[in-house]
Amino acid sequence: MKKRIAIIGAGPAGLMAAEVLSQYNYDVHVYEQKPSAARKFLMAGKTGLNISHAEPIEQFIQRYDQVEWLAPWIKQYDANWIQQWMSGLGIESYTGSSGRIFPLEMKAAPLLRAWLKRLLNQKVQFHYRHQCLALNGNRLQVKNLLDAQLSEQPFDAIVLACGAVSWSQLGSDGAWQRWLAQDEITAFEASNAGVQRVWSTFMQPVFGQPLKRVEAWVTDQAKTSGDIVITHYGLESGLVYKQGRALRAQAHAGQRMQLHLDLLPDVSVAQLAQKLQPSKKQSLSNVWRKAGLDPAKASLIRELVAKTLWDQPQALAQQIKDLTITLDSFRPIEEAISCAGGVKREVLSAQLQLNSNPQVFCCGEMLDWDAPTGGYLLTACFATGRAAGEGVHRYLT
Numbered sequence: 256m257k258k259r260i261a262i263i264g265a266g267p268a269g270l271m272a273a274e275v276l277s278q279y280n281y282d283v284h285v286y287e288q289k290p291s292a293a294r295k296f297l298m299a300g301k302t303g304l305n306i307s308h309a310e311p312i313e314q315f316i317q318r319y320d321q322v323e324w325l326a327p328w329i330k331q332y333d334a335n336w337i338q339q340w341m342s343g344l345g346i347e348s349y350t351g352s353s354g355r356i357f358p359l360e361m362k363a364a365p366l367l368r369a370w371l372k373r374l375l376n377q378k379v380q381f382h383y384r385h386q387c388l389a390l391n392g393n394r395l396q397v398k399n400l401l402d403a404q405l406s407e408q409p410f411d412a413i414v415l416a417c418g419a420v421s422w423s424q425l426g427s428d429g430a431w432q433r434w435l436a437q438d439e440i441t442a443f444e445a446s447n448a449g450v451q452r453v454w455s456t457f458m459q460p461v462f463g464q465p466l467k468r469v470e471a472w473v474t475d476q477a478k479t480s481g482d483i484v485i486t487h488y489g490l491e492s493g494l495v496y497k498q499g500r501a502l503r504a505q506a507h508a509g510q511r512m513q514l515h516l517d518l519l520p521d522v523s524v525a526q527l528a529q530k531l532q533p534s535k536k537q538s539l540s541n542v543w544r545k546a547g548l549d550p551a552k553a554s555l556i557r558e559l560v561a562k563t564l565w566d567q568p569q570a571l572a573q574q575i576k577d578l579t580i581t582l583d584s585f586r587p588i589e590e591a592i593s594c595a596g597g598v599k600r601e602v603l604s605a606q607l608q609l610n611s612n613p614q615v616f617c618c619g620e621m622l623d624w625d626a627p628t629g630g631y632l633l634t635a636c637f638a639t640g641r642a643a644g645e646g647v648h649r650y651l652t
């Protein structure tokens with residue numbers, strides 16, 4: 256009889272594990288509690304599926320907080336590999352000016368349809384609306400959500416590709432955490448999420464407006480440039496996400512989270528001080544506007560900089576070039592694009608096999624790694640999914 260393998264979760268990591276295992280003579284079953292596969296993958300691709308990033312691999316892998324752990328897999332299944340894999344599914348790709356890689360059609364749906372069709376042709380069996388309730392050794396207790404029937408089945412190997420805990424409405428609810436010991440998991444935290452700060456009512460007119468072309472940092476060694484959106488709860492944007500790891504480090508050290516902004520990075524302090532010289536013929540607002548401060552930036556200065564400095568060009572210029580924003584917290588983890596935390600490296604073998612239960616393998620976002628958006632999340636999910644699938648095959652042979 257064929258050896259039976261269960262994969263829990265039909266997201267990118269689970270589907271990659273299924274693809275690897277479907278090449279061999281196994282009976283592969285994918286369980287997904289939602290009515291269809293890869294719902295978060297589809298959501299991520301609604302405005303353009305950024306599937307990876309075309310930057311030098313040594314620079315690419317430095318985007319992760321677990322470089323040593325992930326590097327071998329990501330180097331094997333890098334952006335070039337992903338583009339070739341997509342091409343094999345009939346999906347061509349292109350690299351944007353920012354280095355981000357997208358399917359030509361931009362959307363995730365055509366890629367997913369082609370992928371699922373290939374997996375079905377390779378005899379992978381999908382069980383949608385099936386919720387895994389318990390994991391006991393090599394046995395899974397599964398509930399059919401259509402008729403509420405329970406069943407318990409043994410498998411020769413089980414791959415957990417259950418996701419983390421953000422966007423739970425799309426399937427990754429974190430219920431799997433009760434199947435593992437508490438000390439096998441690093442507590443989840445929001446990653447790639449907005450940050451919160453209580454604004455005064457003065458800021459309300461600029462809610463939703465961007466701070467354009469600013470530079471942001473937590474430490475001087477990690478400055479990044481782009482736009483940030485002022486929101487009713489604080490700040491949001493990919494530029495904020497890139498500083499998330501450093502902000503969390505501040506919080507873990509018991510410090511207040513502080514983000515630094517250079518509102519006019521193309522102008523020196525001396526140049527800016529000259530532009531900010533007060534004029535009897537112009538209002539303060541007009542002086543600021545001509546210096547390059549649009550309404551959003553001007554409002555932020557009024558909110559954060561002492562009024563006594565507004566008519567002191569040198570002091571104000573220094574504030575504009577290094578504006579400190581004290582933050583309260585991240586947005587709730589439910590709203591986060593991804594999560595930091597998960598199954599610890601030390602409780603897994605080099606093949607992503609649980610030390611406490613060698614018949615179980617883990618992959619994807621449920622592992623304890625973190626990365627910014629920009630294709631890095633998907634790349635690591637693909638790579639660890641394939642690594643887990645290959646680990647299962649080695650275990651079973």
